[in-house]
Amino acid sequence: MSLILLITNYIGIIAFSIAGSMKAIEKKMDLLGVLTLGFSTSLAGGILADLLLGITPPTNLIYIPYPTVSFVASLLTFAFYKRFSHVNKPLIYADALGLGAFTASGASLAFGVKPEPLLVIMVGTITAVGGGVLRDILANEIPLVLTKEFYASAAIIGSASYYGLAEIGLQTGFLTTLILLLTFGLRLLAIEMKWKLPNAA
């Protein structure tokens, strides 16, 4: 894994864990709920992706650094909740970086297992947003990504681009970085321009 992908993966895990923990606190869950929602938001998407690809046991349950970082981020959110609720702006950028990193990691993993277009798009997107969907289900809410904002769409475009560019032979290390930046950039643009998908009138 390239250094930039590794670093942005950790940034994503931290940002997603904080988002999950804050949702848990908002829903009056206890410490276990906070750790669980932090873990789910940051790592359950990757676990589901592994299951779909037949990778068992899932990497996120074996490789310790990722869950450790998630638990520490959730514990800190739990301890310093009020302070975290004021740092919205940097969190949005960290979240967008994580979206890019997770999309690139997931798409790359799927392409390595079986280079099929829909599989690459689905696994890339699920790696990036599946954890957030589970967080919202556990919080008894309609998943945010299904209702508003241009968020999962960035992951879909990123994953689809990964497939297309991998098919024409781009080198994996360069390609994952490119897709990371493309997805990140799309998400930032979406925030800046307030893009959203249409609703049925």
Add this chain to the structure above:
Amino acid sequence: MSLILLITNYIGIIAFSIAGSMKAIEKKMDLLGVLTLGFSTSLAGGILADLLLGITPPTNLIYIPYPTVSFVASLLTFAFYKRFSHVNKPLIYADALGLGAFTASGASLAFGVKPEPLLVIMVGTITAVGGGVLRDILANEIPLVLTKEFYASAAIIGSASYYGLAEIGLQTGFLTTLILLLTFGLRLLAIEMKWKLPNAA
């Protein structure tokens, strides 16, 4: 796959995708939510069935025609929402055909992997109604099949009959068609006769 099973599978995908899309629109989801709920309702049951049987990556993420039909059906529902809400009657019959086709496909797949009675019943039923359960979870509602109507029950009877008749040696092609028609017929009867399961008083 026999021609009748193939055709009814597509009818089922279309009917289930429309049902999922309409639920998404009703819940004020955006276009992505509409596509996701259409896909989940029609194809997530088969994906879960594949995971339970150890078939990875799941067929519905590899074989492109099924998801393509789902996306087109969801897009058309999104575009012509108001018109679709008036065609309730034909949709109910298409849905019942899909229930039959999915039950027969799922039971047949499970029997081929491992001819165990509970497995065949569970996988047949999950293939048929699992997507609808996921749709309702994503829409933040109690799954409809758990509360009323004789719907999953038709899939359970169909799958159980598949197991019994396959054990006594009926030929697969004929048997899947028979189970398709049996499940379809049971569901139609249930609608006609307003069957429902008992509640605890």
Add this chain to the structure above:
Amino acid sequence: MSLILLITNYIGIIAFSIAGSMKAIEKKMDLLGVLTLGFSTSLAGGILADLLLGITPPTNLIYIPYPTVSFVASLLTFAFYKRFSHVNKPLIYADALGLGAFTASGASLAFGVKPEPLLVIMVGTITAVGGGVLRDILANEIPLVLTKEFYASAAIIGSASYYGLAEIGLQTGFLTTLILLLTFGLRLLAIEMKWKLPNAA
């Protein structure tokens, strides 16, 4: 499997099925919903654990005695609902025994597949509480284990102890019994002392 683990597994299946069925009745589900929530609460945790470990088809869909006991327990709950709602006290103890048995079974299974600490803790805990989480999702509620009481925490401590003691070489049969009793004891203590985890103020 040791006799004590076998017996407590059945006690757990009965207690969990009753809890699931009562939730279904409370939510006005029909007979199918009652059977489904009883099955999910008692056996879906083990199914998810199997999927994470790559054991397909899952044991709980192949080995018939477990689901049979679950269905019978759910049917009896359905038939004698009012009487069951008065036997709260014994049910709590049966539930605590089940928590211990499921934790020990899950941790032991995971350790046998791959002796990794997080995997053993997660699979032990998911085997014990995953079914209850699914029950609450299907009932459209926030999972109880995420909000209050010292419940999943007992499973986490039990699973972690399993890993530690298995690593230093304790014999499996003795160890599963020990972890069963430890988890059961912790849960009883938690009820007696009204332990709960902290909330973010």
